Amino acid sequence: MYVIRRVYQVEPRQARRAATLVAAIGRSYQEEGQRGEVQVYFNGSTLPGERDVVYMQWTAETIESPYRAGNVFPTGNDEWAAQLREIQIDSWIEFYELLTPDKEVPLDG
Numbered sequence: 001m002y003v004i005r006r007v008y009q010v011e012p013r014q015a016r017r018a019a020t021l022v023a024a025i026g027r028s029y030q031e032e033g034q035r036g037e038v039q040v041y042f043n044g045s046t047l048p049g050e051r052d053v054v055y056m057q058w059t060a061e062t063i064e065s066p067y068r069a070g071n072v073f074p075t076g077n078d079e080w081a082a083q084l085r086e087i088q089i090d091s092w093i094e095f096y097e098l099l100t101p102d103k104e105v106p107l108d109g
Helices: 017-031 078-087
Strands: 002-012 041-043 054-060 088-097
Touching: 002 017, 002 041, 017 054, 017 078, 054 088
Parallel strands: none
Antiparallel strands: 002 054, 002 088, 041 054
16 A cells, blocks of 8 residues: 655645645546545745645555556646646655555664
């Protein structure tokens, strides 16, 4: 099991708008059955930490290429993605292996 996190650095004071767009895009992937539950979180500057950053995170059994044969992209995301690109400075994707009970190592004592 893996945790996959998309990170978007956005223009100042645009984090909440970007998070709304990212959430809509994430829901469309969920509705198509291509992702599990998507969580979107952000910091628009009202909290300590990195400002103007939006995160979209979900878990998956496997890491699959979006360019795999037979993959169908959800329709209707083009407008949201275009709006997001207008306020986006940078983005990247992060992958983490989720520690599940079957992956744990025995602890001494």
